[in-house]
């Protein structure tokens with residue numbers, strides 16, 4: 001997606017849907033094809049959210065296409081597709097996979113480095129909490145700056161100064177709670193949110209870069225989205241089940257109606273003709289006629 005031309009096309013696709021240029025889709029599928037990423041349709045595929053981070057989660061195995069999303073949005077206004085149910089399950093799988101990785105990394109650390117006492121661990125936690133607040137406030141200030149909202153950006157400077165002061169106090173308290181030699185041994189931990197390794201001795205800039213960085217913030221966004229989706233998951237899952245059930249009833253109803261008519265016709269035909277053979281022939285003849293008709297119809301539609 002480098003050139004201006006590509007960007008323009010993506011924008012138009014998003015706006016117009018697949019009807020543009022009379023094309024169905026670049027991928028020859030419709031928005032409701034199982035090959036299309038439903039999380040993408042709902043703006044929450046982890047692959048997109050983490051796209052420009054150093055974490056390589058690979059390509060999403062399903063199709064992402066702006067035009068299909070526009071089609072979906074139009075269709076969703078007409079009836080509920082319950083795609084949030086699928087998106088919830090997708091994000092649950094992604095997050096639980098990532099939490100498993102965190103657990104493995106944490107276990108490895110606990111085997112190789114000395115465990116902190118509860119008292120020291122608490123002091124270390126205080127350092128990280130302040131670092132996290134600092135990183136996020138810095139990221140916000142930078143974002144305001146980039147958008148030309150200088151006043152808002154400046155307003156955060158006071159907050160940042162305050163956090164820096166509190167953090168250096170917290171580091172002093174932490175350092176004083178142990179011997180110099182144990183402080184000199186770097187104590188690592190795994191970030192709960194994004195699975196990266198952190199050290200409380202990392203300088204302010206580095207920790208701030210982590211907590212205000214794209215990877216950590218991307219994971220936060222995915223986790224927030226998931227907990228928002230999970231609030232309604234049970235209810236939506238049940239509603240989807242009922243919806244499918246009703247659709248099935250409707251279909252079965254039509255089918256049994258059709259077969260009742262079919263039975264009646266069959267009885268009539270049987271009473272009209274005693275010969276099995278002729279019945280077969282008449283049926284196959286009428287079938288081939290409808291086939292031909294279908295084909296003609298299709299051809300007409302194509303031009």
Ligand SMILES: [Zn+2]
Nearest residue numbers: 037040045060
């Ligand atoms: Zn996807």
Ligand SMILES: [Zn+2]
Nearest residue numbers: 191193194216
């Ligand atoms: Zn993190």
